[in-house]
Amino acid sequence: MTWTIARKEIVANLLSYKFFVVLLLMVLLVATSLFIMYRDYSGRMADYQLIRPDPGEPIAVVAPNPLSIFAKGLENAMTRSFEIGVVGIDVRAGQSSGNVVYAFFPAPDLLYVVRVVLSLVALLFGFDQISREREQGTLKLMLSGPVSRARVLLGKWLGNILSLAVPFLLVTLLGVAVLLLDPDVRFTAGQLGRLALILALALLYLAFFLSLGMLVSALTRRAATSVIVLLFVWALLVFVLPNLGTLVARQFVSVPSVRALSEKREQTWTREVLLGISKGENWAEHMRTISRENDRMEEDYRLRFERLVRLSRNINRLSPAASLLDAATEIAGTGIGEEIRLKGEVVRYKNAIIDAIIADQTAGKREVRYAAFAYRPRPLAEVFASGALFDLAWLAVFNILVFALAYAGFIRYDVR
Amino acid sequence: MTDPQPILKADGLSKRYEDGVLALDNLNLEVRPGEIYCLLGANGAGKTTTINLFLGFIPPTAGSCLINGIDIAKDPLEAKKYVSFVSENVMLYGNFTARQNLDFFARLGGRENLTKNDYALAMRRVSLQEKAFDQRVKNFSKGMRQKLGIAIAIVKDAPAVLLDEPTSGLDPKAAAEFLEIMAELRTEGKAVLMSTHDIFRAKEIGDRVGIMREGRLVMERTREELRHEDLNRIYIDYMESEKAVPAA
Numbered sequence: 001m002t003w004t005i006a007r008k009e010i011v012a013n014l015l016s017y018k019f020f021v022v023l024l025l026m027v028l029l030v031a032t033s034l035f036i037m038y039r040d041y042s043g044r045m046a047d048y049q050l051i052r053p054d055p056g057e058p059i060a061v062v063a064p065n066p067l068s069i070f071a072k073g074l075e076n077a078m079t080r081s082f083e084i085g086v087v088g089i090d091v092r093a094g095q096s097s098g099n100v101v102y103a104f105f106p107a108p109d110l111l112y113v114v115r116v117v118l119s120l121v122a123l124l125f126g127f128d129q130i131s132r133e134r135e136q137g138t139l140k141l142m143l144s145g146p147v148s149r150a151r152v153l154l155g156k157w158l159g160n161i162l163s164l165a166v167p168f169l170l171v172t173l174l175g176v177a178v179l180l181l182d183p184d185v186r187f188t189a190g191q192l193g194r195l196a197l198i199l200a201l202a203l204l205y206l207a208f209f210l211s212l213g214m215l216v217s218a219l220t221r222r223a224a225t226s227v228i229v230l231l232f233v234w235a236l237l238v239f240v241l242p243n244l245g246t247l248v249a250r251q252f253v254s255v256p257s258v259r260a261l262s263e264k265r266e267q268t269w270t271r272e273v274l275l276g277i278s279k280g281e282n283w284a285e286h287m288r289t290i291s292r293e294n295d296r297m298e299e300d301y302r303l304r305f306e307r308l309v310r311l312s313r314n315i316n317r318l319s320p321a322a323s324l325l326d327a328a329t330e331i332a333g334t335g336i337g338e339e340i341r342l343k344g345e346v347v348r349y350k351n352a353i354i355d356a357i358i359a360d361q362t363a364g365k366r367e368v369r370y371a372a373f374a375y376r377p378r379p380l381a382e383v384f385a386s387g388a389l390f391d392l393a394w395l396a397v398f399n400i401l402v403f404a405l406a407y408a409g410f411i412r413y414d415v416r
Numbered sequence: 417m418t419d420p421q422p423i424l425k426a427d428g429l430s431k432r433y434e435d436g437v438l439a440l441d442n443l444n445l446e447v448r449p450g451e452i453y454c455l456l457g458a459n460g461a462g463k464t465t466t467i468n469l470f471l472g473f474i475p476p477t478a479g480s481c482l483i484n485g486i487d488i489a490k491d492p493l494e495a496k497k498y499v500s501f502v503s504e505n506v507m508l509y510g511n512f513t514a515r516q517n518l519d520f521f522a523r524l525g526g527r528e529n530l531t532k533n534d535y536a537l538a539m540r541r542v543s544l545q546e547k548a549f550d551q552r553v554k555n556f557s558k559g560m561r562q563k564l565g566i567a568i569a570i571v572k573d574a575p576a577v578l579l580d581e582p583t584s585g586l587d588p589k590a591a592a593e594f595l596e597i598m599a600e601l602r603t604e605g606k607a608v609l610m611s612t613h614d615i616f617r618a619k620e621i622g623d624r625v626g627i628m629r630e631g632r633l634v635m636e637r638t639r640e641e642l643r644h645e646d647l648n649r650i651y652i653d654y655m656e657s658e659k660a661v662p663a664a
Contacts, residue, residue, distance in 0.1 A: 006522040008509075013512040137507030141568070144471050144501035144578075145524040151467045415473050 001147050002155040009159025011096070013125075014316035019163065022121050024169050029113045034175040037109050039067040044068075044079055045184055053083050056369030058084040060346045065333050065377075067186050068089060070110040070198055073334030082269065082346045082373075084353045087313045089294075089346060110172065111328050114202040115321050116238055117368050123208040123230050125160045126213020128223035130410060135223065139415050149410050153214065157403065160210055170348070172187050172199065172413045194380065198328045202397045203323040209234075211402040242322045253410030255307040261301055266294045302340065309336050320398045327391035333377040337386050341378060358365050421485070422446035423498065423607035424470065424577045428479035431465050431631075439465040441631040442479070447453045447607040447624075449575065452598060454618035455611045458627035458653060463611035465631075467580045470609070471501060483576055497526055500574045502646075504581040506565030510554030514539060514564050517553055518571060525572035538567040541600070543593050557589035566597055577601060579610040582618060595621050627654050 013019045044064040053059035060082040068075035082089050133139035141150060179185045187195070212393070213230060220226045272286040313336075316322030329335035353370055378386075424616040425446040431440040442461045442571045445455040453465045469473050470481045472492040481488045484498040521526075539549055542563040551563065562582060569577050583591045591614075598621050601608055612618055618625050619642055627635040627650070634654050637645070 003526075006518065008520050011516070012509060012511060050451060051553070085578070137503060137505060138508075138509060140471075140503060141501065141507075141521060141565075143473070143495065145572070146496040146526055147523070147524050148493060188577065416468060 002158065005147075005152055005155025006159035006162065009156055010163055013163040018124065022124065022164075023167050025088075026118070026167055028260070029117055030168075030171045030175055032112065033108050033110050034069065034179060037072065038179055038182070040072070041066065041069050041181075042184060044075070048079065052374070055372065056391065058281045058370040058371035060349050060375075062082065062342065062375050064374075066187055067191055067194060067198075067332035068109075068334050069185075070181065070195060071332035071334055072109045072111070073329030074331060074336060074339045078339050078342055082350075084350045084370075089350050101179050101372075111202075111325065112197075114205060115324060116204075118164075118206055119238060119321070120234060121207045122164055122209035123213040125164055125218055126255065127179070127212045128208040128229050129156050129160070129225045130217040130228055130413060131219075131220050132224045134413075134415060143415055149413075150407060152409055153403075153410050157207075157214060159297060161203075164206055164210065168206070169199065178193045185273070190380070194331050196332050197380075201324055201328050201395065203393065204392070204399060205320055208320050208395065208398045208402060211399060212404055215406035215409060217403050218406050218413055221414075222297060233315075237319045238321045240317035241327045242325070243317045244321065246312045248315055249308055249311040253304060253311060255287070255304045255308050256301060261297060264297055265294055284362065288374045289356060291351065293349060295351070298343075302343070306340060309340075312386070317391070317394060320395055323391040323394045323398075327388045327395070330383050330386070330391075331380070332389045333383075337383070338378060342375060345375055346373070360374065420449050422448050422482075423484055424578075424609050426466065426470070426625065427482065429466070429469060429476055430478040431462075431469060431474065431479060432477045438633050439614060440469070440476075443631075443633055445609075445626065445633065447576070447609050449605045449607050450602055451623045452602050452608040452610065452621055454622035454625045455609065455628055456613070456615060456618055457611075458655060460630075461628040462631040463628055464556050464580055466610070466628075467501075467578050467611055470499070470578055472496065498574050499578060499650050500525070500569035500572045500578040502562070502565045502569050502579045502582050504559070504562045508553045508561060508564060511552060513550045513552055514544065514556070515549050516565075518565060518567055521568045522571040525568075525574070527571055527573070530571060530623040534571065535567075538565070538571045541570060542567045542597055559586050561601065562586060562594065564592065568592070570658050575605070575608045576609070579608065579612075581610060581612055582610065588632070615651055617628075627651055629654060 041064055048061065048063055052061055052063075062079060064076060064079050073115075081098045130139070133142065143149070180187070212233065214224075216226045216229050216233070217223070220229065268290055272290050313322070313326055316326075325333060330337050356370055384392075417531075426443045426445040428440070429443040429445075432438045439460075443462070444467060445466075448648055455466065455616075456602070457463050459561075464476070469476055469485065470487040470488060472481075472495070475489055483495040486495040486498070488495040491603055497646060506526050509520070512520070513534070515535050518538065519530070522535070536546075536549060540546075544560060544563050544567065548556070548560060553564065558566070560571070586594060596606060600608070602623070610618075611624075623639050625637055625639075625642060625647065626633050635650065637650075
């Protein structure tokens with residue numbers, strides 16, 4: 001009986017004008033997004049070929065991540081070069097400052113398409129599921145048969161999520177197949193697995209909005225009312241709450257700006273150099289002092305920043321859009337957690353290089369070659385343990401909760 | 417020989433809405449196999465409320481609705497296996513063909529193994545033209561949609577049929593065809609409960625006719641009793657009387 005209703009929904013969607021408009025929109029958006037992000041990736045790859053260090057240079061650069069085509073996250077910040085010198089790590093001007101959550105919004109990656117546009121499309125599939133059937137009189141006829149309301153709701157949900165998911169997956173996978181024609185875009189098996197996980201997350205997110213549409217439809221008598229209510233809720237969930245959380249968190253945690261950090265670093269350097277010149281002491285000791293003080297400052301910054309991110313994330317989780325964003329970027333290896341880890345690795349690399357510089361200088365070596373920076377992204381298990389699994393489960397909870405509420409609304413729905 | 421058990425039975429049925437309006441007041445009514453019961457009454461008399469209570473769309477305030485002996489409020493899914501419904505304005509899925517609509521609602525009614533031929537037979541029975549079988553329903557006239565609504569009831573093959581003002585808005589020819597189908601359903605042994613404003617057709621087709629006023633069944637006559645009476649006059653008398661007396 002559930003499948004009978006699901007099949008009816010699929011056939012009704014296939015026969016509707018709405019479905020073809022949505023399909024066209026999906027093709028256009030996904031194709032445009034993949035093309036723009038592919039060009040972006042290619043540009044970064046070209047830059048990487050130029051800036052990648054020669055053997056022996058103390059520069060930390062990671063290669064662009066092909067999964068950033070789908071979930072850009074903090075890829076720009078992660079693929080910049082970190083030059084190691086006597087004053088520490090050269091943090092370049094123009095890099096992201098303050099709360100990096102803002103940096104998520106502009107990139108028109110697949111994640112953005114899903115988060116903003118396809119969530120609206122999912123609402124379009126759900127907003128009139130109950131009220132339209134009542135308005136056109138078919139709900140009475142449907143419920144005059146021996147079919148429970150739970151089955152009707154489940155059948156409708158199933159039919160509509162399939163109507164949404166199948167074209168989305170087909171269009172996306174077709175896009176991936178086209179990307180693979182370029183020899184510069186290479187996915188490892190692990191990255192393809194991660195892409196599958198990101199798509200699964202996207203479907204979970206879209207399922208939430210479909211259920212939300214059905215919930216509001218089950219609480220309203222007219223589809224027109226449902227549209228207005230849902231537009232308000234959508235704007236709240238997709239735009240207001242994720243930004244509100246970040247703003248609120250900033251009231252409780254203060255984080256110095258990158259500019260202030262840079263100034264402080266310069267001051268330390270100047271002080272130690274002047275001390276070295278005036279007192280004629282061993283310069284190696286001053287280098288260690290500069291490095292130590294910088295590390296302490298970086299550590300303080302890192303702790304504050306992590307606290308800000310944690311608080312922002314927890315508040316933002318009121319919106320499933322934030323959970324999708326966090327989990328998908330972390331799985332892609334472009335999330336905040338990955339960026340923090342990369343920074344930690346760069347600091348460790350810097351300390352090793354400074355030790356090597358001092359040792360080489362002490363030994364009187366003139367031509368020195370330093371070890372190359374090697375970075376391996378976190379394994380998936382670690383990504384899940386650090387919050388992605390929670391976000392995945394949280395999205396599932398959102399789904400179950402909203403569907404249960406839709407059921408509760410439909411049970412009380414006056415079909416007359 | 418004893419009368420067969422009623423398929424449809426309202427037992428002390430009352431309904432008071434949340435706004436305090438008493439829409440139905442202690443209704444007692446029975447419809448047996450092979451019987452057509454026509455409920456007459458003005459708008460707001462309680463006819464549609466009775467149908468909605470039989471379909472379990474609203475819960476009764478008191479009393480019970482039994483379909484084939486099953487209380488709709490206690491076991492709605494089981495009770496609905498034994499009843500078909502045709503509304504005043506049969507609305508179907510406009511983008512679906514007549515056959516697709518029939519197939520969907522037949523499956524929902526528990527008839528999952530019907531063939532194309534079964535659907536064609538049902539549509540022929542209600543005099544739907546062959547060329548309409550695979551046409552989209554959005555192009556159908558009201559009469560054609562009503563016929564398809566009855567075809568849906570026919571394929572479900574339930575022992576009871578509920579009809580809520582089914583002839584409203586039909587042209588005389590379509591209404592006459594409709595009555596023929598009702599007569600066939602009676603011959604097949606279906607228990608038919610039909611709410612209507614159409615006094616003349618109620619007298620023509622009804623084995624029993626009840627008049628409702630302000631939620632109460634104020635008159636009930638059999639076909640035999642009505643044979644030599646003017647139902648139109650009786651109806652007007654009951655509508656105009658100051659205080660209606662409930663039917664025994």
